[in-house]
Amino acid sequence: MENTLREKAKELLSSGEVGVVIGYGWNRKKTRTTPVFITTPEETDKLIFNELCVNNLSVYLTRKYRDIKKLGRPAIVAKGCDIKNIAVLISEGQLKREDLHIIGMTCEGVVYKQELWQGSLKPEIMPVKCHNCDVRNPHITDTVIGEKSDFVPPEEPTGMVFDKIKAIDAMEPSEKWAFWMEQFKRCVKCYACRQFCSLCYCEKCIAEKNTPQWIETSAHERGNLSWNLIRAQHLAGRCTFCGECERACPVNIPLNLINQKLVLTVKDSFGYRSGYDPEEHPPMIVFDPEDKEDFIK
């Protein structure tokens, strides 16, 4: 698999079809994978792909990384879940499909956090998204590498995140409030969730707008609440549940819960699943006169 990947990268770079291959490589101690940016055919041996490749590299295609754009037309090594984010970027006009070469990797799951890796991939160390994955054979690609996966996701999404959402839904408002305040209290406003997110590509984030100060910048409970709520709202109908924000969070705020809750809401209310069709408009910029609600009197 890795050899085919390297061959393909070499071919793309030497033919001049792409200027840079964005992929995964080893860190120095070979304990973790790290993003690599390959610009010459000689360097392609650095490229790897294995179960540790959990990062969502689509973030490097956004306008947050102008210096990478300068390297030329990119090719990206992407798993199915990363391609979902690319599809959203295309549907939002951030990218053109033809300006990008997607090397889709078939995937049998990755580890939730790289430090959990102990030599083999067990279901316990896989994130919830992998257990419910319907894109193990990547859906939008120029090249597919790897053996075809015959995994069929369960009919009803299962896993810790979905169980916890059900448990929270059943709580009283005061219990929910207490639960979330306990979580948000820890937030230190490092904005790692935003930096890791390939869909948080605004050049000026609402958190940086200060006339008036919309979101209080200090890491106190009140400011943390509005930051986390508004970030979730800004991802409504866009978030593909890649889980990078939660993985990046240094204080382990369960952001997957809040994002998946909105993914479910958007699916139930507007029948939309983000990341599958780059031609379709994101649900929050269109509307249906028949949208159903029961709370507006």
Next chain:
Amino acid sequence: MNKTEEKTKEDIVEVDKAFEPKIMAYVCNWCTYAGADLAGTGRMEYRPNVRIIKLTCTGRIDPLFILKAFENGADGVLVSGCHPGDCHYTTGNYHARRRWIAFKELMEFTGIDMRRVHFSWISASEAIKWVDLVNNVTEEIEKLGPFMEYKELKR
């Protein structure tokens, strides 16, 4: 100072102590604001607890406004605009409705009591609906008491 005067003074202090909810209303210029205006010109009486902010359209109402109202001490929030299909800008309220559907779920999920946030469609001729809504919402929030959860957040 005679006795009757003293009594009235005490009464005033007691009235001051009673909880008067602060309710923030975000309304659209073309329908609900005109409806509230009609209630005024029609000399209809309603609870004075509502503070109205007029916006051009419900589509202008950012979910942050609701949070901002709570941050600044509101006990309840009212959001109102034109009925679907009546928007002055044709589609503003349809877009707003989508946003509210998502944001309402989000607020419920984090434990903000949805009896404190009310959404409504009120046209320029529905002064009576406006009066009823304000009265009902004020009464409901009076029963709930001040929004202490939000006010007690560390800042």
